[in-house]
Amino acid sequence: MAEQTGRGAPQTFYWYDYETFGVNPRRDRPAQFAGRRTNLDLTPAGEGEVFYCRPPMDQLPSPESALLTGITPQLCAEKGLNEAEFSQRVFERLNTPGTISIGYNTLGFDDEVNRFLFWRNFLDPYTHSWQQGCSRWDLFPLVCAAWALRGDGIVWPQWQDLVDVYPKARGxxxxxxxxxxxxxxxxxxxxxxxxxxxxxxxxxGLARLLVEKEPRLWQWALENRTTQKVHEALADRKPVVWVTPRFGVARGCTGIVACLHQEKHDCWMWDLTADPTLLRTLSFEELRRRIKLPHTDPEALPIRKLKANASPFVCANLRVLSPERAARYGIDLAVAAENIRKFQELAPLVAPALADVLSDRFANEDAAPVTNPDASLYQGFPSRNDKLAFARIRASSPEQLKAAAASGEIHFDDPQFAELLLRYRARNWPETLSEEEAQHWRAFCRSRLIEGADRAITLQKYFDEIDALQASPRYEDEAHQEILGALYDWGEYLGSAAE
Structure with missing residues (x-):
């Protein structure tokens, strides 16, 4: 049966996936979107649907991504919606009241595509995660947990057995x-x-397999997926079992951890297989140095960041990790129990210094300011006035936006949004640009395609990459060569359009 949200709407899953023209969800553009709605018991609540997005004129696709998916920019130009309409369709589906948007590794990739897609198109990047009973989930952490903690009724493929069908598995x-x-x-x-x-x-289908083989684990994970539940599990520095690939397959992707420091949804976790009394022996500068080291360095401190709003698999009942599994992963439960006791005594004493160190480290991870408005989502929230302007933009027709731009009617508190609006119009309705705006747009396209502005791939690098791929024995078959030929044609088309 469908659960009811607090607002009375029945809860449903909306399963979705993107194929994109690159692997960077903040910069690369969507090519294809597919989704299907089911009830919480996984029975269909609608037909599957697919739609394409027209490729931008200011950015080249990744040739390797096109080879992987088989989707060319020409196909998307022919079948695709402009990005304004494409984003609106996705937005409506994920924001249907009661929707749990879900996929496989969606929170690691696809939801970043969502956020930046919505941002570029003046839609709210966050409402699908909290408003009107909507929320997000990801099947991937649950699959990892099923393997790590249970999963005996599921067949788990091994990399070493896949070399013949997947050459990247070698090694x-x-x-x-x-x-x-x-x-x-x-x-x-x-x-x-x-x-x-x-x-x-x-x-x-994989979700149905989990429901069949591990129904209790499935139900527990569904009920404990929310940010609130994760925060409750981590409260008061309680130890939890955290399953994440960050710990590595050899260790069962599993750790027993506790929260050292928290800033909103970012939680810095201490690995309780390590003795926390080490923290009392280190100076501020030594803490600062060792926290910044990569985890592969033997001097690195065993601290990892957990995002509470990304549906991590954390369980406050440590018995979920059986002694047999712990031993298999090299986790000494007796040592962890002693370290838990030490941690509870020590953490309040070192918390202030660690807060300063951790805040300093992570505040400066992305210290370089983002000057590209397409990518400035995480630079701060728009003002109330700018949000009202966004709503007006989305409600306006292309001709109304043209008139508003000509008259200067739309005002922004943040000047970057004026540039974003021009790009929004140019990408979706270039025919509505004035001659001056069209010249600005062509100059912008040239800056990306010729000079590589905003870290964009240049035409020269693009053609060089295609040449190398055409000469590779991996892509010598006719189908791949046709895709590479189409990509070459697309580069020439964009180059001529930017002149």
């Missing part, structure tokens, strides 16, 4: 969590990996 060992191999190993239909709708159906 790797241990469990493979890639969706296409998990589904194949367990007889879940997945006809076309890296086709968005096929990936959606495969993800739903």
């Amino acid at each position: 790797r060992s241990g469990v493979c969590f890639k969706l296409e191999f998990l589904t194949k190993a367990n007889g879940v239909g997945h006809d076309h990996a890296h086709d968005a709708l096929s990936d959606v159906h495969a993800t739903i």
Whole structure:
């Protein structure tokens, strides 16, 4: 049965997936979106749907991404919606009251695509995670937890067994969590990996397998996915079992941890397999130095950041990790229990110094200011006046926006949004630009395509990459060569359009 949200809307899952023209969700653009709604018992509540997005004129696709998906920019130009309409469709589906938006590694990738897509198109990047009973979930952490803590009824593919069908598996060992191999190993239909709708159906099939094999784990994870539940589990520096690939497959992706310091949803966790009394022996400068070291460095402190609003798998009941599994992963439960006692005594004493060190470290991770308005989502929240302008922009027709721009009617407190509005109009309705605006847009496109502004790939690098891929034996077959030829044509088209 469908659960009811606090606002009375029935809860449903909306399973979705993107195929994109690159691997950076903040910069690269969506090519294809697919989704399907189900009830919480995974019965269909609608048909699967697919739509494409027209590629931008100011940015080149990643050739390797196009080879992986088989989607060319020409296909998206022919079948696609402009980005304004594309973003609106996605926004409506994820913001339907009671929607739990979910996929496979969606919070690691696809939801960043959502946020920056919405941002570029003057839609709220966050409402789908909290408003009108909406929330987010991700099947990937639960799959990792099923393998790490239970999962005996599920077949887990191994990297070393995949070399013949997946050359990138060479040199790797241990469990493979890639969706296409998990589904194949367990007889879940997945006809076309890296086709968005096929990936959606495969993800739903994998969820059904989890419900069948591990129903109690599934139900627990569903009920404890929210930010509030995660914060409750971490409160008062309580120890929790945290399953995440950050700990590595050899250690079962599993740690027993407790929260040292928290800033909103960012929680810095101490690995309780390590003795926390070390913290009392280090000076402020030594703390600062060792916190900044990569985890592969033997001097690095065992501190990892957990994002409470990203549905991590954390469980305050430490018995979820059996002694047998702990021993298999090299986790000494007796040592962890002693370190828990030490941590509870020590943490309040070192918390102030650690707060200063951790705040200093992470506040400066992205110290360089973002000057590109397309990518400035995390630079601060828009003012109330700017949000009202966003709503007006989304409610206006292209002709109304043209008139408003000509008359100067739309005012922003933050001047970057004036540039973002011009780009929004140019990408979606270039025919409405004045001659002066069109010249500005062409100059902007040239700055990206020729000079590599905003870290964009230049035409020269793009063509060099295509040449190298065409000469590679991995892509010598006719289908791949056709895609590479289409990509070359697209580069020439964008280059001529920017002149």
